[in-house]
Amino acid sequence: MAMDGDWQQFESVVENLEKSFSGSGTVTRNERIMGKISGRKRQIDVCVRVKLAGEDIFFAVECKNWSRKVDVKGVESFIGLKRDVGAHLGIMVSSRGFTKSAYRLADALGIKLYRYEDTKRDGWFNGIETIMVVEAWELTPTMLYLKRSDGTIEFLDSDRDLDFFDGSDQFLGTAATLVRKVWEKYGPTEMKEELWSCEVPCSSPDANDIRSIGIGARPRLIRGYRNGRLQYEGLVDDSSGKAKVSGWKMLFFEPFNEMKPKESPKQVETLSLLLRTTHVRTLDVKTESVFENLLNGYFELQTELKSVTDLCVRFV
Numbered sequence: 001m002a003m004d005g006d007w008q009q010f011e012s013v014v015e016n017l018e019k020s021f022s023g024s025g026t027v028t029r030n031e032r033i034m035g036k037i038s039g040r041k042r043q044i045d046v047c048v049r050v051k052l053a054g055e056d057i058f059f060a061v062e063c064k065n066w067s068r069k070v071d072v073k074g075v076e077s078f079i080g081l082k083r084d085v086g087a088h089l090g091i092m093v094s095s096r097g098f099t100k101s102a103y104r105l106a107d108a109l110g111i112k113l114y115r116y117e118d119t120k121r122d123g124w125f126n127g128i129e130t131i132m133v134v135e136a137w138e139l140t141p142t143m144l145y146l147k148r149s150d151g152t153i154e155f156l157d158s159d160r161d162l163d164f165f166d167g168s169d170q171f172l173g174t175a176a177t178l179v180r181k182v183w184e185k186y187g188p189t190e191m192k193e194e195l196w197s198c199e200v201p202c203s204s205p206d207a208n209d210i211r212s213i214g215i216g217a218r219p220r221l222i223r224g225y226r227n228g229r230l231q232y233e234g235l236v237d238d239s240s241g242k243a244k245v246s247g248w249k250m251l252f253f254e255p256f257n258e259m260k261p262k263e264s265p266k267q268v269e270t271l272s273l274l275l276r277t278t279h280v281r282t283l284d285v286k287t288e289s290v291f292e293n294l295l296n297g298y299f300e301l302q303t304e305l306k307s308v309t310d311l312c313v314r315f316v
Helices: 007-020 072-085 101-106 116-120 173-183 285-296
Strands: 026-034 041-051 055-064 088-093 111-115 127-148 153-155 171-173 197-203 210-237 242-258 272-280 299-303
Touching: 007 026, 007 041, 007 055, 007 116, 007 127, 026 272, 041 072, 055 072, 072 088, 072 101, 072 111, 088 116, 088 272, 101 111, 111 116, 127 197, 127 285, 173 197, 173 210, 173 272, 210 272, 210 285
Parallel strands: 055 088, 088 111, 127 272
Antiparallel strands: 026 041, 041 055, 127 153, 127 210, 197 210, 210 242, 242 299
16 A cells, blocks of 8 residues: 555545445545556555546545655655546545645645545545636627517617517517527527627517517627536435435636637646536626626535536536
8 A cells, every 4th residue: 555554544534435425436445557657557545436427537545644744755656646547636645744845736736635634524525626617608789679560669778677478479588588599599600709680579568569679799708717616515424324415516716717719728637617608798787796706706506416417517
């Protein structure tokens, strides 16, 4: 094993990992895995394998029961091991902790460091840190009018609170919703940063003589990424010793990093999430604040779905 001293001290590390991933993954210890770079078998203290959105994810955990803090050399050795076996996430647990330079190196290269005492806390590890790539079309309305049965046109200076229906009495939504729906019908290959307009046949219970609505907008593509954490929500059932997953949450932190055209997001060794959305600029303060928080503020996506494959974001 990649540790000195008595393994029994770290039994709780394995037990807590097994509880965390019960029903959604497997936890094994003391595996020997063929290195993809070295071509020789490498010994891993603890291996965690889970399936997220159809992808097989592999976490490598190394335990150090040293009489001193783990330094940069110890972290560098584990980084090489992680890359060699192709682990998506690397975790080191130390009985004595780590030096400041070891923390700095691990943070820069995406390695998680824990003291042995940290692993005794509930939920010490229940997620994976990654980046979320955002592709958002921001639509600024430039034209909005109503055409009535007598042929007259009424130009609107705001997306008034009117509900619209199609010829089959199917609810189409408000004016802002119509702008979004029409735009999304273009499809990714036809979406361009050019002014567009169209007229949509409709009716409204708020005005019986409305026959169509004219809409137009100026589109702008916003591309960038934010650091985030995908984790499950739930409690450990003491009677069975297993985790009860009640839902999933994606937390976003750190500022939004906008990318230039054709620029790619920063490279990460773990998974990336892609979130595509369309935002229509309105006078509604709540709608605007939600979009602003998605880009620059505190924001979380939460669902009660127990399967991560059903989340509203997809893996790329």
